[in-house]
Amino acid sequence: MIKVTVWNEFLHEKIHDEVKKVYPDGIHQALAKGIAGDGIEVATATLEEPEHGLTEERLANTDVLIWWGHMGHDQVDDAIVQRVQQRVWNGMGLIVLHSGHFSKIFKKLMGTGCDLKWREAGEKERIWVVNPAHPIAAGLPEYITIDSEEMYGEHFDIPAPDELIFVSWFEGGEVFRSGCTFNRGQGKIFYFRPGHETYPTYYNPQVLQVIQNGVRWAAPSGAAVPVRGNHQPLEPIANKG
Ligand code: ZN
Secondary structure (H helix, E strand, C coil): CEEEEEEECCCHHHHCHHHHHHCCCCHHHHHHHHHCECCEEEEEEECCCHHHHCCHHHHHCCCEEEEECCCCHHHCCHHHHHHHHHHHHCCCEEEEEHHHHHCHHHHHHHCCCCCCEEEEEEEEEEEEECCCCCHHHCCCCCEEEEEEEEEEECCCCCCCCCEEEEEEEECCCCEEEEEEEEEECCEEEEEECCCCCCCCHHHCHHHHHHHHHHHHHHCCCCCCCCCCCCCCCCCCCCCCC
């Protein structure tokens, strides 16, 4: 079983009727329902819980953390961000969705500004698979069409991704690197673009397929944790001075 925790700030859904209509139980519940099963076990956590639901114990029991945030980025405690970063370095997978590009944890792990162009015009997005051999693209057609989404456009201020899986085209003319992977320490990170809160994107079976694939890809490999620091020789050394 891969143990997933879906973290959502869970603010828009309580404040904005337009969002509540689309995700009455919150984005985290829609995602949890959408990806659970087939060897994936899902729990959820939200901003308002003590320690934002991301206690040492919870993180120790999480193979892959999924992150959705937007208006509450600044309300996330720096100590918790530090804790999540350490867990990623030690091998926990992290999937950052949509407006999570501006979350403290994503910016900290990327080390860049992570800014981009955006527009809310309910336009068509076509997400092209540009790395069909990658496990995150497993089972997908050549492209996924989303009839109505927010636009994110280049330049996306991230470090050059280790792997680029998807590139989005938008009706208004912009393009965006919408599926990127990064390794940090022993952890694998997948950024996936779609999922503005006013659109039913997280009910789209192909979008859910990508996130499920991402979970399987980002799950810890089981490789030994490297030992760092001063090291004793494995073989006798003929010290020649
Ligand atoms: Zn958005």
